[in-house]
Amino acid sequence: MLSIQNLHANVDDKHILKGLNLEIKPGEVHAIMGPNGSGKSTLGHVLSGRDGYEVTDGAVQFLEKDLLEMETEERAREGLFLAFQYPVEIPGVSNMEFLKASVDAVRAHRGEDALDSVAFMKKAREFCKAVDLNQDFLKRGVNEGFSGGEKKRNEIMQMMLLQPRLAILDETDSGLDIDALQVVAEGVNSLRAADRSFIVVTHYQRLLNYIQPDYVHVLAGGKIVKSGGKELALELEEKGYGWLENEVA
Amino acid sequence: MLDIQQTLIDDEAGPSWLADFQTANNNLWSSQNWPTRKTESWKYTSLKAIETGGYRPRSAINSGSDQAQANGAVSGSVIESVIASSRIEGLETIDVVFVNGAFSPSLSSVDTLPSGVELCLFSQANSQQQADIREHLGSVAKAEQHVFVALNGGQLKDGVFVKVQKNTVVDNPVRVLWITTQQKQSLALAQRLLVVVEEGAKASIVEQFVSSEEEQNCFTHGVTELVLQDNSKLFHYRLHQEQEKTALVSGVHAKLLRSATLESFYLAFGGTIKRLDVVVDHQGQGAHCEMNGVYLPRNSQHVDFHTCIEHAVPHCTTNEVFRGIIGDSAKAVFNGRIHIHKDAQKTLAQLSNKNLLTSNKAEIDTKPELEIYADDVQCAHGATVAQLDEMSLHYLRTRGVSTEEAKVMLSFGFINALVDQVHHQAIANYLRPILANLFAQDPELMRHIA
Numbered sequence: 001m002l003s004i005q006n007l008h009a010n011v012d013d014k015h016i017l018k019g020l021n022l023e024i025k026p027g028e029v030h031a032i033m034g035p036n037g038s039g040k041s042t043l044g045h046v047l048s049g050r051d052g053y054e055v056t057d058g059a060v061q062f063l064e065k066d067l068l069e070m071e072t073e074e075r076a077r078e079g080l081f082l083a084f085q086y087p088v089e090i091p092g093v094s095n096m097e098f099l100k101a102s103v104d105a106v107r108a109h110r111g112e113d114a115l116d117s118v119a120f121m122k123k124a125r126e127f128c129k130a131v132d133l134n135q136d137f138l139k140r141g142v143n144e145g146f147s148g149g150e151k152k153r154n155e156i157m158q159m160m161l162l163q164p165r166l167a168i169l170d171e172t173d174s175g176l177d178i179d180a181l182q183v184v185a186e187g188v189n190s191l192r193a194a195d196r197s198f199i200v201v202t203h204y205q206r207l208l209n210y211i212q213p214d215y216v217h218v219l220a221g222g223k224i225v226k227s228g229g230k231e232l233a234l235e236l237e238e239k240g241y242g243w244l245e246n247e248v249a
Numbered sequence: 250m251l252d253i254q255q256t257l258i259d260d261e262a263g264p265s266w267l268a269d270f271q272t273a274n275n276n277l278w279s280s281q282n283w284p285t286r287k288t289e290s291w292k293y294t295s296l297k298a299i300e301t302g303g304y305r306p307r308s309a310i311n312s313g314s315d316q317a318q319a320n321g322a323v324s325g326s327v328i329e330s331v332i333a334s335s336r337i338e339g340l341e342t343i344d345v346v347f348v349n350g351a352f353s354p355s356l357s358s359v360d361t362l363p364s365g366v367e368l369c370l371f372s373q374a375n376s377q378q379q380a381d382i383r384e385h386l387g388s389v390a391k392a393e394q395h396v397f398v399a400l401n402g403g404q405l406k407d408g409v410f411v412k413v414q415k416n417t418v419v420d421n422p423v424r425v426l427w428i429t430t431q432q433k434q435s436l437a438l439a440q441r442l443l444v445v446v447e448e449g450a451k452a453s454i455v456e457q458f459v460s461s462e463e464e465q466n467c468f469t470h471g472v473t474e475l476v477l478q479d480n481s482k483l484f485h486y487r488l489h490q491e492q493e494k495t496a497l498v499s500g501v502h503a504k505l506l507r508s509a510t511l512e513s514f515y516l517a518f519g520g521t522i523k524r525l526d527v528v529v530d531h532q533g534q535g536a537h538c539e540m541n542g543v544y545l546p547r548n549s550q551h552v553d554f555h556t557c558i559e560h561a562v563p564h565c566t567t568n569e570v571f572r573g574i575i576g577d578s579a580k581a582v583f584n585g586r587i588h589i590h591k592d593a594q595k596t597l598a599q600l601s602n603k604n605l606l607t608s609n610k611a612e613i614d615t616k617p618e619l620e621i622y623a624d625d626v627q628c629a630h631g632a633t634v635a636q637l638d639e640m641s642l643h644y645l646r647t648r649g650v651s652t653e654e655a656k657v658m659l660s661f662g663f664i665n666a667l668v669d670q671v672h673h674q675a676i677a678n679y680l681r682p683i684l685a686n687l688f689a690q691d692p693e694l695m696r697h698i699a
């Protein structure tokens with residue numbers, strides 16, 4: 001599904017990712033944990049192709065294709081989805097128009113027929129309900145005035161609409177109340193499938209009780225310094241990251 | 250007085266009961282200097298297009314051999330298509346329609362008015378209305394401060410008077426539709442509107458300026474005066490949708506008495522020259538002004554907004570937001586002045602002006618002017634020139650939206666954020682597709698917006 005080899009990346013000439021390796025097979029859920037500022041969001045941005053995130057070395061294949069050669073929108077149409085740590089507010093562009101543009105672009109790329117507006121609305125309403133977002137949110141500006149938790153639920157709702165092959169969830173659990181956490185986790189679990197994979201970036205072991213990962217990685221100092229099963233998350237919760245310092249250096 | 254000032258003077262007399270008003274304005278017109286680029290408020294807007302445009306009042310043409318041509322009948326189908334494209338679906342309006350400066354009874358719908366609403370042409374005013382007009386005309390727009398107000402006052406042959414009587418709530422807006430079409434001879438036209446909203450009344454006015462699609466050669470100088478008496482509320486829309494060769498210098502001057510609320514929205518495409526002076530005078534405590542506006546000049550168009558909010562008394566609020574998208578080699582000027590007089594304690598005033606330049610030849614001169622002479626006030630004032638937000642663009646692209654479409658959506662959204670706030674939904678719905686059209690040549694790129 002995704003294969004990252006020796007990835008180095010700069011942001012504003014600052015070296016952030018320093019030789020990151022990661023292999024993700026279809027159907028797997030990988031959790032990435034790690035200290036603040038270690039490069040977790042940077043990895044998401046680099047994979048999504050954000051301007052200003054310069055790859056200086058390494059390679060990434062997504063579904064056997066060279067990911068780094070693709071434009072951001074091509075990556076999305078190929079099935080890569082990034083749920084943002086800080087979803088962007090875009091007043092003046094309605095959520096509905098935005099989602100329709102998005103779904104149309106992705107479906108056209110897959111050679112599927114465009115959804116008519118009735119069919120689209122039906123799906124949009126269904127997924128709003130699934131993440132417990134009031135339908136009125138569809139009429140509002142993209143994320144405009146949404147609370148932190150509503151923004152996160154909106155990200156999951158978009159993921160459900162787009163049915164990606166690989167979803168990267170960047171701290172989707174941060175700022176969620178317990179009920180919302182469960183709603184989000186159920187959303188993710190409902191999409192789990194043999195041909196779909198997830199990268200779940202989180203600071204809290206709690207989320208992993210709801211979304212059971214196959215692997216847990218620690219990202220520190222711009223690379224993966226430790227990998228293990230889901231018990232690693234428990235160990236991290238207990239001991240923090242200090243004991244891994246040797247490996248960081 | 251310069252030649253150009255002389256040539257814009259109309260010899261034909263207006264209503265006799267306005268003769269002294271006209272004389273006073275004419276005197277101010279002749280005694281004031283024609284603005285040049287050295288005049289502070291005209292620093293960034295040249296009047297050359299008016300100086301060289303050969304615009305003449307209709308009477309000057311009528312008296313010559315060009316009379317027949319200048320009066321040439323306007324083709325019905327041209328007017329029909331202008332009427333159709335200016336129709337605001339879903340909004341029932343009381344229409345007052347002018348075609349090339351002349352009132353059109355057949356296109357208007359003023360025969361039956363809601364109770365509590367008076368509407369008349371100056372030329373048809375009864376004696377009570379004449380008295381009302383004389384009381385208010387020129388009381389808000391100051392001819393000694395605005396040379397084009399003096400021109401308009403001196404030249405006006407007619408105008409529209411609207412009075413909304415005490416405690417009357419009118420749902421249907423009065424729409425003043427100002428249509429111009431291509432003329433054989435370049436015409437100078439005087440447009441005038443006087444609105445009095447009496448105590449406790451609530452009303453809406455839509456001023457819509459449109460033209461046929463051919464190249465325009467009319468110069469409209471206009472003055473709108475809005476008098477909002479105690480506790481009244483007025484929604485005021487000004488939509489400038491004319492073809493790009495239009496020349497226009499126009500002013501909206503509002504006076505707000507105690508606890509009056511003015512909610513206004515401006516839209517302006519660019520013209521050869523398009524200058525709008527908007528003056529709001531808070532004269533009564535507790536008055537509130539909500540003003541949003543958008544301007545979208547393209548090609549080599551020019552648009553200039555000079556807004557000035559006077560806070561003369563305590564406890565008034567102003568919330569003003571203007572946004573512009575300037576494309577190609579167009580030029581926009583925005584000068585936003587807020588003047589808080591020394592007695593205007595507890596004023597809350599905010600002004601924001603944001604501009605997007607979509608070409609490196611596009612130009613904006615934006616200047617906030619904040620003058621505060623009171624100490625207990627809250628003011629915020631900002632002007633920016635920006636590119637499309639990089640993060641928003643990225644966000645849309647991560648959802649598969651193409652870069653081109655994302656840019657169109659964001660440009661539209663930048664303007665639509667203000668259209669969304671328009672009180673009359675029908676007007677917002679009318680404007681969205683018109684705006685969407687501006688940002689995308691390719692219909693594929695605008696199919697998800699509006």
Ligand SMILES: Nc1ncnc2c1ncn2[C@@H]1O[C@H](COP(=O)(O)OP(=O)(O)OP(=O)(O)O)[C@@H](O)[C@H]1O
Pocket residue numbers: 011012014016034035036037038039040041042043085
């Ligand atoms: N535009 C930038 N210019 C310079 N440094 C940047 C820029 N963006 C990010 N960084 C730095 O890159 C490092 C990695 O940031 P990143 O957001 O990837 O961390 P993170 O692991 O997601 O942290 P958190 O857990 O707090 O979300 C940080 O030190 C951050 O300050």
Ligand SMILES: [Mg+2]
Pocket residue numbers: 040041042085170171
């Ligand atoms: Mg992060």
